[in-house]
Amino acid sequence: MTTVRIPPVLRAQVGDVKQVEVSGANVGEVIGQLVGQHPQLREHLLSEDGVLHRFVNIYLNGQDVRYLSELETPVGERDTLILLPAMAGGA
Amino acid sequence: MKSRPELPIFAPAGGGVREVTPAQAEEMIAAGAALVDTREPHEWQTGHIAGATLVPPAHVMEQIEEVVPERHRPVVIYCAAGARSLRAARQMASMGYQSVVSVSGGIVRWKIEGRPWQLPDRTTATATPDPRYSRQLVMPEIGPAGQARLAQAKVLFIGAGGLGSPGLLYLAASGVGTLGIVDFDVVDLSNLQRQVVHTSDRVGRKKTDSAAETIRALNPDVKVVAHDEMLGEDNVERLIRGYDVILDGTDTLETRYTLNDAAVRARIPVVHASVFRFEGQLTVFAPFVGPCYRCLYPTLPPPELAPGCAVAGVLGVVPGTMGLLQATEALKLILGIGEPLIGRLLIYDALDGTFQELRLQRDPTCPACGDGAGGGEPRLRADQPVAAELAG
Numbered sequence: 001m002t003t004v005r006i007p008p009v010l011r012a013q014v015g016d017v018k019q020v021e022v023s024g025a026n027v028g029e030v031i032g033q034l035v036g037q038h039p040q041l042r043e044h045l046l047s048e049d050g051v052l053h054r055f056v057n058i059y060l061n062g063q064d065v066r067y068l069s070e071l072e073t074p075v076g077e078r079d080t081l082i083l084l085p086a087m088a089g090g091a
Numbered sequence: 092m093k094s095r096p097e098l099p100i101f102a103p104a105g106g107g108v109r110e111v112t113p114a115q116a117e118e119m120i121a122a123g124a125a126l127v128d129t130r131e132p133h134e135w136q137t138g139h140i141a142g143a144t145l146v147p148p149a150h151v152m153e154q155i156e157e158v159v160p161e162r163h164r165p166v167v168i169y170c171a172a173g174a175r176s177l178r179a180a181r182q183m184a185s186m187g188y189q190s191v192v193s194v195s196g197g198i199v200r201w202k203i204e205g206r207p208w209q210l211p212d213r214t215t216a217t218a219t220p221d222p223r224y225s226r227q228l229v230m231p232e233i234g235p236a237g238q239a240r241l242a243q244a245k246v247l248f249i250g251a252g253g254l255g256s257p258g259l260l261y262l263a264a265s266g267v268g269t270l271g272i273v274d275f276d277v278v279d280l281s282n283l284q285r286q287v288v289h290t291s292d293r294v295g296r297k298k299t300d301s302a303a304e305t306i307r308a309l310n311p312d313v314k315v316v317a318h319d320e321m322l323g324e325d326n327v328e329r330l331i332r333g334y335d336v337i338l339d340g341t342d343t344l345e346t347r348y349t350l351n352d353a354a355v356r357a358r359i360p361v362v363h364a365s366v367f368r369f370e371g372q373l374t375v376f377a378p379f380v381g382p383c384y385r386c387l388y389p390t391l392p393p394p395e396l397a398p399g400c401a402v403a404g405v406l407g408v409v410p411g412t413m414g415l416l417q418a419t420e421a422l423k424l425i426l427g428i429g430e431p432l433i434g435r436l437l438i439y440d441a442l443d444g445t446f447q448e449l450r451l452q453r454d455p456t457c458p459a460c461g462d463g464a465g466g467g468e469p470r471l472r473a474d475q476p477v478a479a480e481l482a483g
Binding site for chain 1: 250252253254282286339340341342343344347364365366367368369370372387388389390391392396397398399400401403405410436438443447448449450451452
């Protein structure tokens, strides 16, 4: 199982937990499983065509998957995925 | 004037301390003794003996080793009339200095006897360690040269709010010479849970005025430039011009894009931080060196995914922590020390008590700083330039 860290702004969509354990052989499969388990997340991560939104970044063990093999990037049992949407607050 | 005893009149336990006349002191100085002036800086300004180093009375114990590292070297110390220097000489003896003499009658008697003294010129004034910054001056990574760099630095904070409050306070305390503040808002009671640069009696006043007043009280060395306006496409270039480092403490994504694009064009580094409830993010965008904000987030998310603090809420200490980390990165950039957070993003989780570090990359297709961006031609606007309001 891969650990997916849910950003605070999306935690309401996964029952207010910080992380979710999901299975999958690559990033795309893990995200697919994630939105399968938590359908409310889908629109926040993926377009209607199933393409990852550009305002959400995914990091595999700290590395941006855009600079690995994107959704094809293989993931292992002990890997951690971090979802990182832009954060606005500063005041 | 009645002459005072010329021979030692005081020899405390521990030895090594005695009083000497100005004539004896002059001989010792000529023979190579170190010369220390233990008065306050404003007294120093009225004139001192040539070759002296100023060590104010309250700082003798901590600064004297810097001024006179060799404990066996003879030291002549004076003050105005001889009392403070005698106390300082005793302190030095207790620290192991073997031959310290205090000038009886101090510089007053020295001047009356017609011995030479001088007013501080610009060179000696600069060389005089300022006790305000003694904890920084003592570190080799900063020292007088680094402190001078801070004094010459111009830093702009966008937003005198949750991030700006602690950041501005500590940048001012550190001795940053010029602090610009951009904020159009007024102090609200709901700000004071985290915006510690403001006070309860200033509710309703302009934030720029309030912050400037606090900063001047903390450190009158700092020049505060208040920009009482909202940062937008029409004024961003003027607002950031001439600054060395910008700290982004805004509360909307639109403003963050506007600032990013202008800073990339002007090639000014931006120390970025943002907060949400119990979490914060921090990174440094150094144009054409590391990624910019658009490399990280090429497009705006829908508003519900990126609410400001007024909507989402925030634990007051979280922007405090993040604003201080911003100030830290700004100081590193100015001083050229350490590893700035360029190409790295820190995520702080206050509830877990953890920091995580992510690697960021420059995007060669970035419309702001990518290969086709022309190295800084003004060619961009924010994705959706809506009316940006700095909430909170």
